[in-house]
Amino acid sequence: MIQIEGIEGLPEVGAGDDIAELVARSGVKVADGDILVVTSKIVSKAEGRVRQGESRAEAIEEETERVVARRGDLVIAETRHGFVMAAAGVDASNTEPGTILLLPEDSDASARRIRAGIRERLGADVGVIVSDTFGRPWRHGLTDLAIGAAGVRPLEDHRGQSDPYGNPLNATVTALIDEIAAAAELAKGKLAGIPIAIVRGLPHLITETDGPGITALLRPAGDDLFRHGSADVVYA
Template identity: 60%
Template sequence: MSGPAASYRVWAPDGVPEVHPGDDLAELIAAAEPGLADGDVVLLTSKVVSKAEGRVIAARDREAAIDAETVRVVARRGELRIVENRQGLVMAAAGVDASNTPAGTVLLLPEDSDASARTVRAGLRKALGVDVGVIVTDTFGRPWRNGLTDVAIGAAGVRVLDDLRGGTDPHGNALAATITATADELAAAGDLVKGKATGRPVAVVRGLAHVVAHDDADGARALVRDAAEDMFRLGASEAVREAVTQRRTVREFTDEPVDPGTVRRAVAAAVTAPAPHHTTPWRFVLLESAQSRVRLLDAMRDAWIADLRRDGKSEESITKRIRRGDVLRRAPYLVVPCLVMDGSHHYGDERRDGAEREMFVVATGAGVQNFLVALAGEGLGSAWVSSTMFCRDVVREVLALPSDWDPMGAVAVGRAAGPPKPRGPRDAAEFVTVR
């Protein structure tokens, strides 16, 4: 590829009509911009390609459409999913788009955007006799960067990458790792004039003929990093450590409601904890209505006050203690984890039966810790409070739980009202004994 041009021009022609399934995009573009010349680069949004190729489907449930297009979930926060889709692209929602399409439908990305670009390029050559490059674009977010930008997801007749390795900069320094994503830079330039809601889905770049290849060249697939070279493809251990570090006891919550699906995903993580004898000792009672939370907490408060009075505590002392427990009332969502002993062994020996129960308690604690860490990974704050363990009969009665379910505290869940206080330093060596 020769050196860059000193200037170029980019514009978005008017006159491209609404696209329908079966439309010939090359003919529509040629009619809207008959003055295309050799060396131009035509950029068109993936939405019009999807419409022309009939990638519009009826989908009341957008999440189901995303599921169908997803190969691998890379990251998730609440309802937002960053996934690898069937085209190999890592992006939000698998590229499934509910905008610029009739209500009740969604747009899927083209099956093969490189093939789509080749078809449009060949059509423009036939219609206008010109040799142009074609890029299909879509809007992406980027890791570590705010905002969206258009990138190339399909290309034909464009040198999508400019490999500068082996050359030198103006100071004579060797360029050892510089590969420019030319097609992405062109896509972003085109988006500046196309916009997102202007009804101009096509842009033309003129003056950069050196990026246009005489053949179809490598498609945009060349921009997708191979799995073996992707340092951030897995990141599981880093993600787990981050979630564990971010798990903090939160005592003040905002009023923002908690997505029940988020809690259920955290429960799914909780029940992967180890347990004795291949058992499943965890049960999670989700208090999603304000009525259920108030009814339980009122009953627990009454039981707690009765206990404290029996202990001879003063009314002032009781009031202070009750106030400390109000974190559960300030949360928009409560979860009561319970222990069940299904599958436990009975030895008829106090020592061994006691150890058996301790094994199940430890397994339940592991499940609760998984649950708290998973909530932190979803961006939710939590506070585990032991109070239900002191009035199990009351909790079972109010929540209509089986007699063999033992409440193991309660977890307040919600969005933290503010940043946590700095955690005091802890030297791991102080907690380690080596033999």
């Protein structure tokens, strides 16, 4: 059985705060095999990725490695991390007025630090996922995806197996950490002030090492059929 519990009552996170320490102080029970899903916004705040009085448009330009599509003020961009997302991940929500948040410099490294901190303070061997909100082509609505991970198997490769009818699976690779990130958002929510959720019941996905992190999910440019985005960019 899979259980998801949001950690309530955490204080506002500021630069220099230790997220693992905040979890330890919360009093919530953390056990071997749990997976902590941490909203990237508090990681950005803890790591000082907050800008005051800076133009959001300028920040988007600085964080953009490649523009995929643009329409009016909306920019879909690839960041230097390899993520394709709106506004290059620059966000003005859930932060004080007049400030904007940038993505963590290296969310895999952030996840590794949190994982090591939980092991040190609580003696628990857990997995950690750093999540952020993404839109999706061809579908309305947003969902959370993983942008960093440590100690969690990122993918489940079913290629070479057969379904119950005997049909071979030739292309089925499940993005496990994305599925966990999206499920955890049901417990965190966007407005409830709950930035961390604990997912229980998936101990078989915990790995002894930190693992490859988000790198395993990033599609190489040569395999990306939609790399050039909309006709707006192609013709430009």
